[in-house]
Amino acid sequence: MTKGQMEAQISEAVSTFEINYMGRGPKQIKTTILQDLIIIRLKGFLSQVEQKLAESGQGVELLKQIRTSLFESASEYFKQTIKEVIDVEIVSLHSDVSTRTGEKIVIITLDKNLEKSFSK
Numbered sequence: 001m002t003k004g005q006m007e008a009q010i011s012e013a014v015s016t017f018e019i020n021y022m023g024r025g026p027k028q029i030k031t032t033i034l035q036d037l038i039i040i041r042l043k044g045f046l047s048q049v050e051q052k053l054a055e056s057g058q059g060v061e062l063l064k065q066i067r068t069s070l071f072e073s074a075s076e077y078f079k080q081t082i083k084e085v086i087d088v089e090i091v092s093l094h095s096d097v098s099t100r101t102g103e104k105i106v107i108i109t110l111d112k113n114l115e116k117s118f119s120k
Contacts, residue, residue, distance in 0.1 A: 003118040007031040009085045014040055014106070017081050021074050023047075026104070035115050038082070038108040046102050054099035067097050067104075088114055 001009075010031040019025040027044030046054070046063075053059035071078070079090050089111040097104045 003033055003115065006085065006118075007033055010038060010040065010082060013081050013085050014042070017074075017078055018042070018045060021077065022070060033114050035113045036110045038086070038106075038110070038114070040106040040108070042104040042106070044102055045104055046097075046099070050099075051102070060099045063099055064097055068095070071095050082108060086110070086114060088112060 008031070010033075011029045014031070015025045015029050022045075024045065024047055026042035028042070030041045032039045032041075050063055053063050075093055079093060083090065091109040091111050094107040094109075095104065
């Protein structure tokens, strides 16, 4: 498998996770493998209700809290979904949501440099 194919498979797996677990998939998703990191950028994943909620400061905090809690509670399922594609141990998982841009960033750290496994 090439780097691009693996990145595409990770994007597909994350999109499926978002649909199945969070109830809605992103409009766009881009995955980048960089050494021992996987960086996933999701755009347009907030629902209309969440966008409306994010119009106030209190709503932003509530939305971030809920989204973080949901993602944390599904972290083992998320990790397993990714491991089915990469077959590498995951060291840690980080996620943040921007209510201003409607983006979500997920960064996965691995126990080895995955990028080295691809031929140039």
